[in-house]
Amino acid sequence: MSILEGSSILVTGGTGSFGKAFISRILSDLGPRRVVIYSRDELKQYEARQLLGDDPRLRWFIGDIRDEHRLRRAMHDIDYVVHAAALKQVDTAEYNPFEFVRTNIIGSQNVIEASIDAGVKKVVALSTDKASSPLNLYGATKLAADKLFQSGNHYAAGYTTRFSVVRYGNVMGSRGSVVPFFRGLAERGESLPITDERMTRFWITLPQAVQFVIDSFDQMNGGELYVPRIPSTRILDIAEAVAPGAPRHIVGIRPGEKLHEEMISGDDSRRTIRAGDRYIVLPTIADWGFVMPDGEPVADGFAYQSDSNDEWLSVEEIRALVDGMR
Structure with missing residues (x-):
C-alpha cells in the first residue's frame, strides 16, 4: 500500500508526458482523494482533459510556478507534491538563460x-541526468534546483514538510524523445540525423519512471536524491530498432550536449549508497534529523555514466519496448 492512496496530490507541470502518465496511474490504481493538475498552458490542459476525462477527483489550475501566490492557493489541503514543471530544451536555454533561471531555480x-506554508507532507522533485557535472545552462539550473530541494529540509526543519529528488535519464516515448522523431522521419523515407556514432544514453520507460517516483514517496525521509539503476543504449542501436535499414547522416553534437550521460559524478559517489533498484546520493549537510537509509557504499572512484554502465539494451530489446508504445 502506498502513502499516496486516499491522499490529495498536486503535480506541477501536470500536463507533460510524465505528469499525464503519473496522474493516469494514480487515478486507476491508488485511489487518491483529489489530484490537482497545475500547469500554465490551457491548450495542454484541454488536451489532458481529453485523455484523462472528467474524473471528479481532478482539479485543473492554470498557473506558473513563477507565481508563488497562485501556488499557495493551489496547494490548499494538499498532502503530497510532485514537482515536474521545468523549462527543458538545452539549446533554448543557451539563448534564453535567465528565463530558465526564473522557472527552474526561482520557480x-x-x-x-508554498509547500511548507501549506503544510504539505512530502515533495518529490524531478531532476535530470544533465544536472550531474552540468555542461549546459539547463543542467546548471537543474543542479541548483536539486540543491534547493535537498536544502529545503533545513528550511522546513521546524515544519512537517520534507523534500527529496528523483534523477533519471531519457524517457522513452516522452515529448521530444528521439523515438517518435526517428519514427516520423522513417515513415516519410527521410534520413535519420545522428549526432555522433559513439553517443550513449540512459533509458527508462514512462511506466518505470512513474513507479520509481511512487516508490520514492514511500521510502523517503527527506534529503535523498534517488537515481534508478537503468540500462544504457547506443544511439545507433536506437536508430536500428526504430527504423531498420533507414539511411543516416552525421550532424554533430549540439551546443551544450554530452557524448555520454552521467547521473552520479565521481565526486558525488563519495556520498552515494546502492540500495536495491536505486542509488541514493546523500545530502552534503543534514542536521534536520536525517534518517540514514539502508544500503551499501559504492566503490571508490564510482561514477554512474551511460558509457560505463553494466546493463545495456540490445536492438531487439529496444524494438520490443518501442513496439509496446504504439
Whole structure:
C-alpha cells in the first residue's frame, strides 16, 4: 500500500508526458482523494482533459510556478507534491538563460515555500541526468534546483514538510524523445540525423519512471536524491530498432550536449549508497534529523555514466519496448 492512496496530490507541470502518465496511474490504481493538475498552458490542459476525462477527483489550475501566490492557493489541503514543471530544451536555454533561471531555480524555490506554508507532507522533485557535472545552462539550473530541494529540509526543519529528488535519464516515448522523431522521419523515407556514432544514453520507460517516483514517496525521509539503476543504449542501436535499414547522416553534437550521460559524478559517489533498484546520493549537510537509509557504499572512484554502465539494451530489446508504445 502506498502513502499516496486516499491522499490529495498536486503535480506541477501536470500536463507533460510524465505528469499525464503519473496522474493516469494514480487515478486507476491508488485511489487518491483529489489530484490537482497545475500547469500554465490551457491548450495542454484541454488536451489532458481529453485523455484523462472528467474524473471528479481532478482539479485543473492554470498557473506558473513563477507565481508563488497562485501556488499557495493551489496547494490548499494538499498532502503530497510532485514537482515536474521545468523549462527543458538545452539549446533554448543557451539563448534564453535567465528565463530558465526564473522557472527552474526561482520557480523551484516558490514550490518549496508554498509547500511548507501549506503544510504539505512530502515533495518529490524531478531532476535530470544533465544536472550531474552540468555542461549546459539547463543542467546548471537543474543542479541548483536539486540543491534547493535537498536544502529545503533545513528550511522546513521546524515544519512537517520534507523534500527529496528523483534523477533519471531519457524517457522513452516522452515529448521530444528521439523515438517518435526517428519514427516520423522513417515513415516519410527521410534520413535519420545522428549526432555522433559513439553517443550513449540512459533509458527508462514512462511506466518505470512513474513507479520509481511512487516508490520514492514511500521510502523517503527527506534529503535523498534517488537515481534508478537503468540500462544504457547506443544511439545507433536506437536508430536500428526504430527504423531498420533507414539511411543516416552525421550532424554533430549540439551546443551544450554530452557524448555520454552521467547521473552520479565521481565526486558525488563519495556520498552515494546502492540500495536495491536505486542509488541514493546523500545530502552534503543534514542536521534536520536525517534518517540514514539502508544500503551499501559504492566503490571508490564510482561514477554512474551511460558509457560505463553494466546493463545495456540490445536492438531487439529496444524494438520490443518501442513496439509496446504504439
